[in-house]
Amino acid sequence: MGWFKRSKQNISPDSQKREIPDGQWVKCPECDEIIHVKQHELNLWVCHKCDYHFRIGSDAYISFLFDDGSFKEYDKKMKSGDPLEFTDTKKYKDRINETIKKSGMYDAVRTGIGKINDVKVSFGCMDFKFIGGSMGSVVGEKLARAIDRAYEQKIPMVIISQSGGARMMEGALSLMQMAKTSSRLARLADANLPYISIMTDPTTGGTTASYAMLGDINIAEPKALIGFAGPRVIKETIGKDLPQGFQRSEFLLEKGFVDLVVHRKELRHKISQLIKYMHQ
């Protein structure tokens, strides 16, 4: 559950902005380059000097992946029902309501249908800023419906993952979302409809162990953390430091679990290219 740790790489553009006095500049955590926010946006929030991919939200992905004005969002206001009436140091209900206020989202995924270079696709995009992009009932249900829309309309499915894993506060119900989404993907696969999974930083736990790894094509953004167990847990288990680049996109490419690592600027084009070969 990576959202409790704030490592250097985990600093979002939002929090970066706050550190620079006039709010017009961000600093690259990788190479310290100072970048103007306008330039940053034009460069799709990738450092123009070192190619560091800043973490961005679902609204940003929608803005540059889809043809202008073509994206229609579904189930926007679906909200967690707090089935366990869960409380840790805080009530889950309060945590949800505070996050809704702060993020402007109702849960950790946005779903809908839009056009990428004139081709209609069903789309889901997770958002780390909503309780660490954790997957609970809402994420599972919204993605299941999105996969069903792909199935019914015979269009490709694209999911962008950005998640610390299953949401603890919904207990076993969160776990079952892995089975729910995977079973819908099985039906989609049986209908020979393409599914492209895109993994961004970070994609771990139950998210990786279900829909994120089940793409006909698995794509990763450069240097994203992708794995099942978190690095800290593995380090504690083996009692050794982890090798450089372990569980990063390039490592998974080398080990054979992602098809390709794609620069954010190439993402839209690459999706189109692949859909051409897999659909009609």
Next chain:
Amino acid sequence: MAKNTLDFEKPIIDLEKKIEEMKAYEDNLDIKDEISKLEQKVDQLKKNVYENLTRWQRVQLARHPERPYTLDYIYMMTKDFVELHGDRLFKDDKAIVSGFAEIDEYKVMIIGHQKGRDTKSNLYRNFGMPNPEGYRKALRMMKLAEKFNRPVITFLDTPGAFPGLEAEERGQAEAIAKNLLEMSRLKVPIIVVIIGEGASGGALGIGVGDRILMLQNTWYSVIAPESCSSILWRSWEYKEQAAEALKLTAEDLLQQKIIDRIVPEPLGGAHKNHDEIAKTLKAILKEELANLIKVKPEKLIQNRLEKFGKMGVYEE
């Protein structure tokens, strides 16, 4: 025996010991009277303790080292078991066992997590924590069962998928994900039984099926209470609270509509009477098999999709 006594069981065990000692002097009438009084007391105590277990105490019972494990159930309930090994890709994972077996008239494929009972066997079994090859071995066996039209029974009992370096290198996440997808469209019936610990994706990796049964004193959740405590409370000290919050017992999961049925255990837990729990489970499995083998494959898969589709609670 004593080393495996749980805290809340101690008063019971102490009393039982005392009765045992007194039985040497049973000829004495006074003592005989005293014994029967104590026996009544111990019965009452047992009822009090076992009918009011906290969720954390259930977790402890689920982990009791004298509980039957997968192979114990196989030996007690089936005949003519042929154990089959390996994923045909990398190696044979000892944390998952599998093979054909006969439960009276039913020929089935059984797949389950396997824990060890002492240090040596636990190391051999990796404490019941599979690597990717364990999940791939399980999938190979399911496909084998599908090919020859045999129902699949899986036994879940794991503290989790192994969080190791090589496990990640070989695609732990991919292995589990693929099983979820393939199990959801397997053409033969699948019965899932949680016999001990059902920890997270490591358990679910062999846990998609048509009927989900849970033994009375087991747990199943997205995370173990200790890990949940360490993340949400930032300390290992809140495992009792975490167990309560996670609502992870068989009764809880029945209420959450995740499982279909609870398998009752002997008073005090499955470890108190292996024969009894095996007999109970066998009868229930036969009943479930009788119903499931009548269902056509397409219907089976459609029902499975709808079953998991209904899981979840949200507001619109």
